[in-house]
Amino acid sequence: MDMKKSLSNHTHSPNLEEYNDPTMYDMENDEFDGDFAFIEKWASLMGGTLIDLACGTGRTAIPLAEKGYSVIGVDLHEGMLERAKLKAEEEHTDIRFELQNCEELELDMKSSMIYMVGNAFQHFLTNEAQDKLLRSVAAHLKSGGVFIFNTRFPSAEELLQAAEEEYWRTYVTDDGKQVDVYTTSHYDALTQVQNYIIVRKMKQDDLTIENELRTTIQLRYTYPMEMERLLARHGFRVIELYGDWEENPPVDSKPELIYVCQKEKELDMN
Incomplete structure (x- = not known):
């Protein structure tokens, strides 16, 4: 096959x-x-x-x-x-x-x-x-x-998150760049699906934003x-x-x- x-x-x-x-x-x-x-x-x-x-x-x-x-x-x-x-x-x-x-x-x-x-x-x-x-x-x-x-x-706190960007975490890439990760989400109660946008803000050495990467994902609860x-x-x-x-x-x-x-x-x- x-x-x-x-x-x-x-x-x-x-x-x-x-x-x-x-x-x-x-x-x-x-x-x-x-x-x-x-x-x-x-x-x-x-x-x-x-x-x-x-x-x-x-x-x-x-x-x-x-x-x-x-x-x-x-x-x-x-x-x-x-x-x-x-x-x-x-x-x-x-x-x-x-x-x-x-x-x-x-x-x-x-x-x-x-x-x-x-x-x-x-x-x-x-x-x-x-x-x-x-x-x-x-x-x-x-x-x-x-x-x-x-x-x-599927708690109320998990599903009914604020619509604005919410800070999630920070990590450092292999080449030493700091990346701050934020999320926004919208819950569809009919399908039980949470629609997420993940925003990664890559920073330069002076911590100004060099680049942003946005991805989406859907998750069923x-x-x-x-x-x-x-x-x-x-x-x-x-x-x-x-x-x-x-x-x-x-x-x-x-x-x-x-x-x-x-x-x-x-x-x-x-």
């Missing part, structure tokens, strides 16, 4: 604009490892080959492989995946990377553990997309296996009771639910929801 050809429509999706510079993505995200201990704990419990969906540049897959785990990394963004391959080669890690749409997985195996971190679940914007993702996961998960993923908590019903429909039971990667209970003040779901049975979704 020619994956590049089959993904031609997906890789140019406007909702992937935020990932078109994989190097910048790594500068902004590589230091985050708060989810790693949790994922590794479950990897050691479940054993076998892990499937990392929406693996991006390999932030989680590569260190797992370095610790001796067998990992398959799947992503539909060719640029992100190419950077993941390069990083894996530099670290001398053996990872199988697949350029595929997570909604239409075609892997030649089933796993005891599939995971999707970085709030990637929110990229599945419609009911149909969520259904297709969960069908793909179920088809590649052994009975009794687990699917682990996170999603931002799914409420906990809605999520439980959705997962059950696809044969999953939520066996653990947390508000952060330190395994604290979910509450309004926590920024996300961490789901550990067990595949209970095979379902005919045709």
Whole structure:
């Protein structure tokens, strides 16, 4: 199967604009490892080959492989995946990377553990997309296996953000440039989709703005009771639910929801 050809429509999706510079993505995200201990704990419990969906540049897959785990990394963004391959080669890690749409997985195996971190679940914007993702996961998960993923908590504070630019964070590029990152957002209650504009202000040595980069991204918010019903429909039971990667209970003040779901049975979704 020619994956590049089959993904031609997906890789140019406007909702992937935020990932078109994989190097910048790594500068902004590589230091985050708060989810790693949790994922590794479950990897050691479940054993076998892990499937990392929406693996991006390999932030989680590569260190797992370095610790001796067998990992398959799947992503539909060719640029992100190419950077993941390069990083894996530099670290001398053996990872199988697949350029595929997570909604239409075609892997030649089933796993005891599939995971999707970085709030990637929110990229599945419609009911149909969520259904297709969960069908793909179920088809590649052994009975009794687990699917682990996170999603931002749809609190009022998260959804009803001010329309004006809001400061998010600052980081320094490899060549020493300071970048201030701001966001604006608008929530569509009918679709449960938050429409974000991310503004990166690159500064010169005297901290005057040298350049601005604007990208957009859409993220779907799914409420906990809605999520439980959705997962059950696809044969999953939520066996653990947390508000952060330190395994604290979910509450309004926590920024996300961490789901550990067990595949209970095979379902005919045709």
